[in-house]
Amino acid sequence: MRRLTWLVLIPVIVLGAVWAAAPALSQSKVVKIGDLGSKVGVFEGYGKYQTMMMQMAVDEVNAKGGVLGHKIEMISEDDDTKPAPAVRKAEKLILQDDVKLLVGAVSSGATLAVMDVTKKHKTIHWNSVSCAEFMRTSKFHKYYFSNQPDSRMQANGLAKYIVDKMGKKVYIFYTDYAMGQSDGRQFKTALEKLGGEVVGVAGAPLDTKDFSPWFGAINQSGADVLFLAFAGADSLRLMTQLHSFGMTKKYKLAGIDCFLLQQDLPAIAEPMEGFVQLAHYSAFNPDKDMQAFNAKFKKRFNLDGNIMAGAYDAVLFWAAAAEKAKSFDADKVAAAQEGMCLDNTHIGRQCIRKEDHQVVMDMHLYQVKGGKNIPIATLPGKDTIGEPMVGKDPVEGFTWELKKK
Numbered sequence: 001m002r003r004l005t006w007l008v009l010i011p012v013i014v015l016g017a018v019w020a021a022a023p024a025l026s027q028s029k030v031v032k033i034g035d036l037g038s039k040v041g042v043f044e045g046y047g048k049y050q051t052m053m054m055q056m057a058v059d060e061v062n063a064k065g066g067v068l069g070h071k072i073e074m075i076s077e078d079d080d081t082k083p084a085p086a087v088r089k090a091e092k093l094i095l096q097d098d099v100k101l102l103v104g105a106v107s108s109g110a111t112l113a114v115m116d117v118t119k120k121h122k123t124i125h126w127n128s129v130s131c132a133e134f135m136r137t138s139k140f141h142k143y144y145f146s147n148q149p150d151s152r153m154q155a156n157g158l159a160k161y162i163v164d165k166m167g168k169k170v171y172i173f174y175t176d177y178a179m180g181q182s183d184g185r186q187f188k189t190a191l192e193k194l195g196g197e198v199v200g201v202a203g204a205p206l207d208t209k210d211f212s213p214w215f216g217a218i219n220q221s222g223a224d225v226l227f228l229a230f231a232g233a234d235s236l237r238l239m240t241q242l243h244s245f246g247m248t249k250k251y252k253l254a255g256i257d258c259f260l261l262q263q264d265l266p267a268i269a270e271p272m273e274g275f276v277q278l279a280h281y282s283a284f285n286p287d288k289d290m291q292a293f294n295a296k297f298k299k300r301f302n303l304d305g306n307i308m309a310g311a312y313d314a315v316l317f318w319a320a321a322a323e324k325a326k327s328f329d330a331d332k333v334a335a336a337q338e339g340m341c342l343d344n345t346h347i348g349r350q351c352i353r354k355e356d357h358q359v360v361m362d363m364h365l366y367q368v369k370g371g372k373n374i375p376i377a378t379l380p381g382k383d384t385i386g387e388p389m390v391g392k393d394p395v396e397g398f399t400w401e402l403k404k405k
Contacts, residue, residue, distance in 0.1 A: 031070040031328060033058070033315065034093035036086065036104030036114065037129075039078035042207050042233045045261050046106045046129055049308035051076050053128075054103060056300055057315035067319045068326065079105045081206075086110035090117040100124065100328045101318045103311050108132035108178035115139050122330045124318055124337075128310030129258060132182040133394040136356040140390045142334050145317070145352060147310040147359035149280060149384070151179075151186040152394065154256055157363045157384040158278040159190035161377065166252045166276065167224025168196045173214065174229035176203030183229035183256050185398055192403060199223050201400055208234060211241050218247070228255040235260045236268060243271035252276075261306045262373055269371030280361050281307050281347060282373040289348035309346035313359075316342060317352070355388035 035054050037047030058072045066072055075097050079086035086105045093099045094117065102118055103126045105111045111130035118125035119141040127135060127146040131154065136146060149157075162170060170191055174180035180203060188198050200221040202214050218226065226247070230238055235255075242248050248271050257279035265272055283294045283304035293312075297305040321336035322328055341351040350359050360381040366373040 029066075029070045030073045031067055032073045032075055032097050032099045033101040033318070034090075034097065034099035034103065035074055035076040035311075036079055036089055036093065036102060037076075037106040038081040038110075039076070041081050043081050043106045043231060045232060045263065046258065046308055047078070049261065049306055050103065050106065050128065050311040052301055052303075053297075053305075053308050053311040054315055056297065057312045057319075061315065061319050067322050068328070072315075072319070075099065079107075079110050081105075081107045081110065083109050083113035087113050087117055090114045091121075094118070094121045094123050100322075100330070100333075101126065101315070103128060103314050105130065108135075108182060111135065112139055112178060115141065115144055118143050124330050124333050126311075126314035126318065128314050129308060130179065131256065131258070132178045133186055134182070136358050137389040137392055137394040140356060143330055145314075145334075145337060145357040145359075147313050147317075147350065147361065149257060149278075149361070149363060150358075151182040151256075152386050153358075153363070153384045154183070154278050155186035155190035156386055157379045158254060158276075158365070159187060159194055159196065161276070161278075161365055162225055162227070162254055163191065163194045163196040166254065169199045169221075169223050170196055170225045170227050171200040171218050171221050171223035171251075172198055172202075172227045172229070173218065174201075174203050175206050175208075175231070175234055177206050179231065180229045185395055187227055187229070188400070189398065197404075198402060200402070204230075204234075206234065209237065211238050212245070215242075215245055215247065219250075223251060226251040226253050228253065228259060230255070231258045231260075236264060239268050239271040243268075248273075257307055261308075262304055263306065265368060265373065266371040269368075272368040272371070275368040276365060276376075277368075277373070278363050278365050278379070279307050279373070280363055281305065281309050282364065282366055282375060284372045285364060285366075285375045287347070290346065293346040305346070313342070313345040313350065316345065353385070353388070356390050358385060360385055 037050045039047045077089040101124045108130040125144045131150045133151045174184040254276040294305045321333045325332035325336040338354040343349045362381045363379040365377040
């Protein structure tokens with residue numbers, strides 16, 4: 001009898017073990033994605049917020065069952081804000097870690113270099129902060145997608161406001177590498193097209209500590225407006241020095257969307273007072289979708305959100321496309337993303353333009369008041385995105401030569 005009992009129990013125990021193992025096997029299915037950006041140095045704020053935004057999206061998707069039954073695992077790498085390390089880290093993420101999505105980098109120079117890697121290894125690549133105009137034009141490839149307004153989009157939106165509301169004589173001061181050069185070119189082109197006069201241009205190296213050698217030329221230019229294309233720690237140092245020289249009172253100031261993150265503004269509220277910039281998001285915009293996103297982000301991290309929220313959307317777009325394609329295959333996911341629209345992004349409904357994989361989004365003009373980015377105008381995305389220019393040279397015919405009136 002004892003032998004019979006064990007004979008009956010053995011199959012039951014085996015079946016129980018198989019049943020118990022099934023959920024574990026299911027939960028062990030993992031798909032990896034890569035977070036590549038500046039985690040220290042001049043752009044570290046952008047890289048750290050990119051990580052937080054992506055992690056929040058990963059947690060939300062995983063809480064709903066993951067993607068195609070796989071739990072998402074995010075792997076973060078620091079690119080030192082330089083192209084060469086960015087390429088090495090991108091190859092490590094793709095070849096060693098086998099990521100199916102790469103978000104990054106932060107600096108335009110690094111992102112342009114990484115685009116060669118994602119093209120070569122057929123990896124879905126989302127850009128959520130770099131703004132050089134080459135990414136959706138001459139460097140574009142089928143695996144690259146962007147929800148960051150590039151320099152052409154920003155110029156189309158901000159230049160008209162500058163000419164109409166701030167002044168027609170503009171001095172362009174930029175950080176002398178891919179991002180700043182791109183912004184300088186596109187703003188010069190847009191301003192001159194609208195009848196504005198660029199009275200001077202100058203570039204300062206990335207991570208400049210003392211900007212005062214350039215102030216003499218600015219003061220002698222006769223400018224009404226000082227347009228600034230810097231970011232991160234460079235912007236903080238520049239604004240502090242401009243203020244100490246009395247130049248924040250002398251000129252009207254405007255700049256690019258990533259000039260400073262919202263979190264940096266309170267520390268230099270007085271120098272930044274009145275500064276105008278164009279961006280797709282602010283924690284102080286009363287828009288219901290932005291407020292809903294900010295409340296969610298603040299509950300998770302006890303911080304306000306900022307323009308790095310695009311990294312959150314990148315994960316959601318990729319996850320939705322993989323589900324639609326029923327595959328992690330890059331060709332199938334890329335095809336599924338083309339023309340895709342999502343309603344649950346940080347600014348509500350967003351759609352990807354098929355021709356150049358650029359997200360069409362409304363832009364907002366903000367003015368800094370009391371250390372906060374306050375909205376002053378909205379610009380429809382269809383008016384700022386510009387025509388697709390895939391395969392074309394976006395700087396053909398451009399010259400830095402000043403056109404004196």
